[in-house]
Amino acid sequence: xxxxxxxxxxxxxxxxxxxxMMITSKNPxxxxxxxxxxxxxxxxxxxxxxxxxxxxxxxxxxxxxxMVLFLFVIMLMNLNKETEPQKNRWIKMIxxxxxxxxxxxxxxALKDVGLKKxxxxxxxxxxxLIKNLGKELFSTYVVPFExxxxxxxxxxxxAVVIGKKE
Amino acid sequence: MYLLVIDWIFLxxxxxxxxxxxxxxxxxxxxxxxxxRKVAAWLQDRRGPNRAGPFGIxxxxxxxxxxxxxxxxxxxxxxxxxxxxxxxxxMITALLTSAVIPWGGTLHIFGKDxxxxxADINIGILYIFGVVSLGVYGIMIGxxxxxxxxxxxxxxxxxSQMISYELAMGLSLLAVLMLTGTLxxxxxxxNQIQGSNVWHVIYQPIGFFIFFxxxxxxxxxxxxxxxxAENELNFGYHQEYSSMKLGFYLFAExxxxxxxxxxxxxxxxxxxxxxxxxDETKWGLSGNMLTILGFCALMAKTFFFLFVFxxxxxxxxxxxxxxxxxxxxxxxxxxxxxxxxxxxxxxLWLNK
Numbered sequence: 001x002x003x004x005x006x007x008x009x010x011x012x013x014x015x016x017x018x019x020x021m022m023i024t025s026k027n028p029x030x031x032x033x034x035x036x037x038x039x040x041x042x043x044x045x046x047x048x049x050x051x052x053x054x055x056x057x058x059x060x061x062x063x064x065x066x067m068v069l070f071l072f073v074i075m076l077m078n079l080n081k082e083t084e085p086q087k088n089r090w091i092k093m094i095x096x097x098x099x100x101x102x103x104x105x106x107x108x109a110l111k112d113v114g115l116k117k118x119x120x121x122x123x124x125x126x127x128x129l130i131k132n133l134g135k136e137l138f139s140t141y142v143v144p145f146e147x148x149x150x151x152x153x154x155x156x157x158x159a160v161v162i163g164k165k166e
Numbered sequence: 167m168y169l170l171v172i173d174w175i176f177l178x179x180x181x182x183x184x185x186x187x188x189x190x191x192x193x194x195x196x197x198x199x200x201x202x203r204k205v206a207a208w209l210q211d212r213r214g215p216n217r218a219g220p221f222g223i224x225x226x227x228x229x230x231x232x233x234x235x236x237x238x239x240x241x242x243x244x245x246x247x248x249x250x251x252x253x254x255x256x257m258i259t260a261l262l263t264s265a266v267i268p269w270g271g272t273l274h275i276f277g278k279d280x281x282x283x284x285a286d287i288n289i290g291i292l293y294i295f296g297v298v299s300l301g302v303y304g305i306m307i308g309x310x311x312x313x314x315x316x317x318x319x320x321x322x323x324x325x326s327q328m329i330s331y332e333l334a335m336g337l338s339l340l341a342v343l344m345l346t347g348t349l350x351x352x353x354x355x356x357n358q359i360q361g362s363n364v365w366h367v368i369y370q371p372i373g374f375f376i377f378f379x380x381x382x383x384x385x386x387x388x389x390x391x392x393x394x395a396e397n398e399l400n401f402g403y404h405q406e407y408s409s410m411k412l413g414f415y416l417f418a419e420x421x422x423x424x425x426x427x428x429x430x431x432x433x434x435x436x437x438x439x440x441x442x443x444x445d446e447t448k449w450g451l452s453g454n455m456l457t458i459l460g461f462c463a464l465m466a467k468t469f470f471f472l473f474v475f476x477x478x479x480x481x482x483x484x485x486x487x488x489x490x491x492x493x494x495x496x497x498x499x500x501x502x503x504x505x506x507x508x509x510x511x512x513x514l515w516l517n518k
Contacts, residue, residue, distance in 0.1 A: 029248070029310065036303075056292045064299025068306070068325060075310045075318065129288050130349055 008048060015041035028074045032067055039063045051128025183284055187264050195420035196226040198472055205476045233413035241406050243313040252308025253407065253414035259301045260421040266290045267428050268352045270438045270461035273454055282438075282461065283352060290351035291339060294429060295332070298384060302328050304418065305386075305393065309403035320403040323487065324393030328384055330494040335380035337502035338373040341509040342366055342433055355437035365442045367434040372505045374434045376498055381426040383494070385419060388479040392487055427471035431464055438464045 015038055022034035039062045046055035126132055137145050200215065200222070207214025215222035240246055270282035287293060302325045309321020343349065345366060346357040358365050367374045383390040394402030404415040436442060438460035451459070485493070 027245075029245075033248075033307075052287060052289045053292070056289050056296050059296040060292065060299055064296060064302070065329070068299075068302050068329060071303075071306055071310075072322065072325065075306070075322065130292075 011041045011044040032070050036063050053130040194424050198420045200226050202476050206480050209480045236409040238409040245311045248311035253411045256304025256418040257414045260418040262297045263425045271457040286352050291349045312406035316399045317403050317405050320393045320399045331380040331383035334498035334502045338376035341373045341506045358436045359439045365436040376502050385422045389482045389485050427468045431467035435467050
């Protein structure tokens with residue numbers, strides 16, 4: 001068990017450190033790269049929980065596709081720190097207060113949820129393996145699954161429509 | 167041998183295997199450069215490299231030595247950390263994929279069964295996709311960090327090309343997954359060996375074709391080598407690189423070629439299966455002998471694909487960029503979708 005604890009500690013430190021670096025680094029390209037490191041450490045956590053499918057999909061979708069698009073946009077717009085407009089101090093403070101309010105609401109909402117008593121099953125359990133997950137998704141949760149796929153389809157159609165508009 | 171609840175012998179076994187496979191891919195990539203020059207010379211009626219050693223066999227070593235001894239130049243206006251990170255990422259992602267490929271059956275050494283696969287994970291194919299999708303970063307980061315317009319354009323071209331062709335690649339693989347019903351690489355090979363021993367290429371010729379074209383595009387090989395189109399972009403995304411950092415970029419391309427050839431052999435041509443339609447266990451050979459022969463068979467298939475890669479490079483001219491995107495989005499993806507739907511229908515029909 002001790003090796004899992006060491007791995008968990010290491011991954012957690014990496015995740016928190018890279019998330020902080022993502023927020024604090026001046027250059028947006030570095031921010032994106034730190035965010036990718038965060039995704040990798042979170043995938044590591046998923047693997048510790050034996051949720052291999054979730055781990056790899058997290059990497060394929062977020063690190064492999066979405067972050068590439070972010071990097072694309074940032075590189076093409078050439079957002080360097082010299083050209084970045086200095087934001088007003090008041091706007092920064094308002095932003096911090098708004099974010100803090102969101103955090104407060106989330107903590108208040110999650111405080112009384114029964115999740116606290118559930119202990120995560122480390123390195124055991126097989127619901128995260130692709131066969132069981134697929135069975136679960138296509139039997140118990142088939143309606144929400146299909147509805148979310150329709151949502152994605154409509155988002156794709158919307159993107160094409162916006163792209164086509166001259 | 168338990169310390170810190172780790173099985174150290176198991177760890178040692180895996181480390182030896184990893185070392186062996188990484189060394190093997192490096193050596194094969196090295197000699198693919200030699201093969202490329204020799205095949206090019208043969209196709210163009212020249213002699214090719216023939217000075218270093220007999221038949222020029224030491225040429226890759228001479229090239230490597232030259233690259234190591236050249237001056238390392240890091241441009242002043244570049245971001246230094248990212249400039250170094252680019253080639254390292256390209257190299258790492260090229261080598262990572264080899265972890266899930268089954269390089270052979272099981273060897274029986276010292277009373278232990280040793281599987282010739284580093285990690286037989288539940289999500290084998292998805293892991294390959296994950297690593298392939300990360301391959302973009304090596305090119306993008308290197309191209310951007312060089313702080314050069316040509317490099318940036320080439321990097322963005324390369325990245326958009328790789329993203330586009332990943333889609334068709336994934337769709338063509340879905341049809342194979344429907345036949346096997348598993349994502350495990352060993353399961354996919356096992357599915358081709360057991361029973362009547364039919365390789366997937368016989369059921370999925372179109373799927374294989376799409377996968378092959380996409381592999382060409384993912385490796386940035388001709389006819390899809392737009393990121394390094396010399397006449398438009400000088401030298402492409404590695405224009406500012408010198409010495410071994412340039413070497414890593416060029417080398418990563420050859421490792422990618424080797425690994426994608428091995429993946430194609432595994433998914434469509436039976437992996438370490440020696441002959442189709444033949445039950446090898448009836449030959450009366452010992453288990454270890456069969457495993458070694460199977461490994462050689464996989465290597466032979468891989469070398470054949472490497473030859474086809476090189477052959478195509480010196481035969482077909484480069485696409486234009488709009489032709490490349492048209493082929494990817496308007497031809498290969500619909501074709502892959504149709505292939506997938508037909509396969510699904512046939513599988514459903516036969517199972518009833």
